[in-house]
Amino acid sequence: MRAGVKYEMMASVKPSSEVEITSDERRREGEAAPREEPRAAPAASVRAVSKSFKKTRVLEDIDFDVAEGESLVLLGASGSGKTTILRIIAGLEEPDTGRVLLHGRDVTDLPARERNVGVIFQAYALFPRMTVEQNIGYGLRIRRRARKEIRETVDELINLVRLEEHRKKYPSQLSGGQQQRVAIARTLAYKPQVLLFDEPFGALDAQMRVRLRREIHQLLKQVNLPAIFITHDQEEALEMGDRIAVLNAGRIEQIGTPDDVYNRPETEYVATFLGAANLLLGVVSGGNVEIGTAAIHAKGETDRFREGQSVKLVFRPEDACLSKTGRLPEDCRRLTNGVVEEINFVGAYQRITLRLDLVARPAAEGQPPLYNVAIAAPEKRIGVPVAVTRPKPEAVANRLEPGDRVAVGLTAFRVLPNYTLASERAGRILDTKK
Numbered sequence: 001m002r003a004g005v006k007y008e009m010m011a012s013v014k015p016s017s018e019v020e021i022t023s024d025e026r027r028r029e030g031e032a033a034p035r036e037e038p039r040a041a042p043a044a045s046v047r048a049v050s051k052s053f054k055k056t057r058v059l060e061d062i063d064f065d066v067a068e069g070e071s072l073v074l075l076g077a078s079g080s081g082k083t084t085i086l087r088i089i090a091g092l093e094e095p096d097t098g099r100v101l102l103h104g105r106d107v108t109d110l111p112a113r114e115r116n117v118g119v120i121f122q123a124y125a126l127f128p129r130m131t132v133e134q135n136i137g138y139g140l141r142i143r144r145r146a147r148k149e150i151r152e153t154v155d156e157l158i159n160l161v162r163l164e165e166h167r168k169k170y171p172s173q174l175s176g177g178q179q180q181r182v183a184i185a186r187t188l189a190y191k192p193q194v195l196l197f198d199e200p201f202g203a204l205d206a207q208m209r210v211r212l213r214r215e216i217h218q219l220l221k222q223v224n225l226p227a228i229f230i231t232h233d234q235e236e237a238l239e240m241g242d243r244i245a246v247l248n249a250g251r252i253e254q255i256g257t258p259d260d261v262y263n264r265p266e267t268e269y270v271a272t273f274l275g276a277a278n279l280l281l282g283v284v285s286g287g288n289v290e291i292g293t294a295a296i297h298a299k300g301e302t303d304r305f306r307e308g309q310s311v312k313l314v315f316r317p318e319d320a321c322l323s324k325t326g327r328l329p330e331d332c333r334r335l336t337n338g339v340v341e342e343i344n345f346v347g348a349y350q351r352i353t354l355r356l357d358l359v360a361r362p363a364a365e366g367q368p369p370l371y372n373v374a375i376a377a378p379e380k381r382i383g384v385p386v387a388v389t390r391p392k393p394e395a396v397a398n399r400l401e402p403g404d405r406v407a408v409g410l411t412a413f414r415v416l417p418n419y420t421l422a423s424e425r426a427g428r429i430l431d432t433k434k
Contacts, residue, residue, distance in 0.1 A: 041101075041103060041104035042065035042066060042067055042068075042101075042104075043066055043067060043068045043069075043070070043102070043103055043193065043194060043226035044065070044066040044089065044100075044101070044102055044103075044193070044194045044226050044228070045064075045065045045066070045099075045100070045101040045102075046062055046063060046064050046065075046085065046088075046089065046098070046099075046100055047063055047098055047099040047100075047101065048061055048062070048063055048097060048098040048099070049061075049062040049063070049085070049088060049095045049097070049098030049099070049100070050062070050095065050096050050097045050098055051081075051084055051088065051093065051095050051096050052096055057250060058081050058084050058250050059081045059084055059085065059088075059095070059250045060250045060251050061098075061251070062081075062085060062098070062250075062251075062252060063252070064245055064252065064255055066194070066226045066227075066228060067226065068224065068225075068226055069220075069221070069224040069225065069226065070226055070227075070242045070243065071217070071220055071226075071227045071228075071229065071240055071241055071242045071243075072226075072227070072228050072229070072241060072242065072243050072244075072245060073228075073229045073230075073231060073236075073237040073240055073241035073243070073244045073245070074086070074228065074229065074230045074231075074245050074247060075230075075231060075232070075234065075237040075241075075244050075245065075246050075247065075273075075274065076230075076232065076246065076247030076248060076273075077232055077248075077273070078232065079249075080247040080248055080249065080250065081247055081249075081250040082230040082231075082247050083198065083230060085230075085247075086119075086196050086198055086228065086230050088100060089117065089194070089196060089228065090112055090115070090117050090119050090196055091107070091110060091111055091112030091113075091114075091115045091117065092112055094108075095108065102115065102116075102117070102193045102194060103193060115193070116190075116191075116192050116193045117192055117193060117194055117195075117196060118187035118188070118190075118192030118194070118195045118196065119187070119195075119196045119198065120180075120183050120184055120187055120195065120196070120197050120198065120200050121183075121198045121200075122198055122199045122200060122202045124171075124179045124180060124182070124183040125183070126171040126179055126182055126183060126186075127171075128170065128171055128172060129170070130170070130171075131167065131168050131169060131170055132158070132163055132166050132167045132168070132169055132170075132174070132182050133154050133158060133167045133168070135171070135182055135186050136154050136157055136158065136182065136185045136186045136189055137150045137151075137153070137154045137189065138186065139186060139187075139189050139190045140153060140154075140189050140190060143190060153189055154189070157185040157188055157189060158185065160185065160188075160219065160222065160223075161181040161182070161184060161185045161219065162181070163178060163181060163182065163185070166178060175208070176205075176208060177208050177211065177212045177215075180200060180201075180212060180216075181212075181215070184216065184219065188223060188225075192225070193225075193226075194225065194226045194227070194228065195220070195225055195226070195227040195228070196227075196228050197227060197228070197229040197230070198230055199230060199231055199232075200216075200229070201213060201231075201233075201236060209236070213236060213239050213240055214239075216240075217239070217240055229241065234273070234274050234275060237258070237274070238258045238262065238274075241258055242257070243255060243256060243257055243258075244256065244257075244258055244261045244274075246261060246269070246270050246273060246274060248269050248273070253266065253267050253269050253270050254266040254267065254270045261274055262274055262275055262316075263316075263412070264414070265277075265314065265414060265416075267416070268312060268314070268416055271314045271414065271416075275316065276316065276317050276387060277314050277315065277316055277317075278314070278315050278316075278317065278320075278386040278387060279312050279313070279314050280312065280313045280356075280358075280384065280386075281310070281311075281312055281313075281418065282310075282311055282312070282313055283308055283309065283310055283311065284302045284305040284306070284307060284308060284309045284311055285307065285308070286307075287299035287302055288302070289301075289302065289311060289313050289415055291313060291335075291336075291358055292336075292358030292384075293336075293357075293358060294335055294336035294356070294357070294358055296313070296333055296334070296335050296410065296413075297333060298413075298415055301415045302415065305415075305417070309417070309418075310417075310418040311415050311416060311417060311418050312415070312416045312417075312418050313413055313414075313415060314413060314414040314415075314416055315410050315412065315413035315414070316412075317351070317386075317387045317388050317389040318389045319410055319411050319412045319413065320386070320388040320408060320409070320410055320411075321408075321409045321410070321411060322338075322352070322354075322388060322390070322398075322400065322406040322407070322408060323398075323406060323407045323409075324398070324400070324404060324405070324406055324407075325407075326407045327407075328407055328409040329409075329411075331411055332409035332410065332411050333409050333410055333411075334407060334408075334409045335356070335408045335409055335410055336356050336357050336358060336408055337356075337357045337405060337406065337407055337408065338354040338355055338356040338357060338383065338386075338405070338406055338408045339354065339355050339357075339383065339403065339404070339405055339406075340352060340353075340354060340400050340401065340402050340403060340404045340405075340406060341353045341354060341355050341385070341402060342402060343400060343401070343402060346389075348391065348392055349389050349390060349391050349392060349395070350389065350390045350391075350392065350395040351387065351388075351389050352387070352388045352389070352390065352400065353385055353386075353387060353388075354385065354386050354387075354388055354406070354408065355383030355384065355385055355386075356383055356384045356385075356386060356408060357383060358383065358384050388408075
């Protein structure tokens with residue numbers, strides 16, 4: 001103890017002739033700078049994984065990490081490869097190339113039983129002749145754990161999933177949501193390194209899905225385990241995921257937070273698959289995007305494009321603003337005028353179909369005009385249809401009727417290259433509220 005005190009005192013007193021050496025001087029003299037603390041390894045990692053079945057490529061260079069306590073949602077249409085990724089992580093399929101790591105340990109060549117991964121399927125696979133507590137403790141019993149440990153673990157998990165009143169019931173006596181919670185508790189019992197959810201809410205009705213999503217999201221935060229969900233439900237992905245990876249034809253189109261993926265889509269596929277989006281074909285001209293005879297200022301957005309390059313203007317229905325008087329809010333950039341064609345009431349908001357005034361600019365010789373759309377109807381309709389949504393308070397305060405002529409502006413939009421391949425990368429977000 002005294003030696004420690006003496007050392008601190010000696011270190012704190014400098015001789016008058018001593019000069020303090022700065023960190024810059026240390027570097028000049030070749031001394032090593034203090035090392036930063038190493039970052040914790042991701043809880044789960046997929047590295048450059050590819051997979052083919054016969055001659056069909058189902059996964060191509062899949063790469064992502066999942067942090068401890070994070071929920072990652074793999075979102076994609078049927079056949080996009082999301083289930084194959086889940087099976088490869090679980091050890092039920094082998095990748096052609098690439099690696100799977102759990103807490104920094106390469107488990108690519110390990111069988112499923114040695115990976116300590118919990119999988120919750122859409123079919124809960126509960127044992128019908130076992131009670132709730134017997135189902136939860138089953139995994140511990142086959143692992144030959146002590147009876148006291150099994151009893152304590154089962155009690156803790158039953159409390160965690162709030163099934164205290166149902167512990168003696170059989171699966172047939174439970175609701176779909178209660179069965180799902182039993183399946184999760186049974187998986188948590190043997191303390192897996194990562195949880196995998198294979199479309200866990202698909203067999204439930206709409207109200208039950210919403211309630212159970214919230215319950216499971218809170219539960220995962222309590223247990224602080226990494227989780228990977230697969231789904232084709234956009235609303236489910238936005239609510240459940242800390243991050244979302246959008247898959248298309250075996251490739252990850254974009255991975256990011258729900259806000260990033262929804263408001264800053266990197267590709268046309270992401271913009272149109274995750275929520276509704278309007279796409280207008282235009283060209284870059286002098287810091288603007290010209291769409292027919294209309295133009296919207298996007299200087300920062302168009303710097304990366306060459307003059308005259310073909311692009312697509314992408315905006316969400318809720319990012320459009322309408323005005324019968326022609327006066328738009330300061331944060332709303334004017335696009336063009338339009339005519340209200342149809343109005344639908346959808347509960348909390350109003351969905352409007354507009355036809356924009358985008359008469360074609362002079363086309364190249366021998367080419368049809370870009371915008372001169374005639375719709376087969378009792379009377380000829382000219383214009384480009386777009387969808388706009390307005391919240392109920394705005395719809396009540398500023399009523400519109402079919403046939404009304406309005407000014408149309410945008411609060412936020414994206415400009416994407418007009419590539420034919422949906423997987424090509426895009427530009428940046430332009431948010432006029434900033």
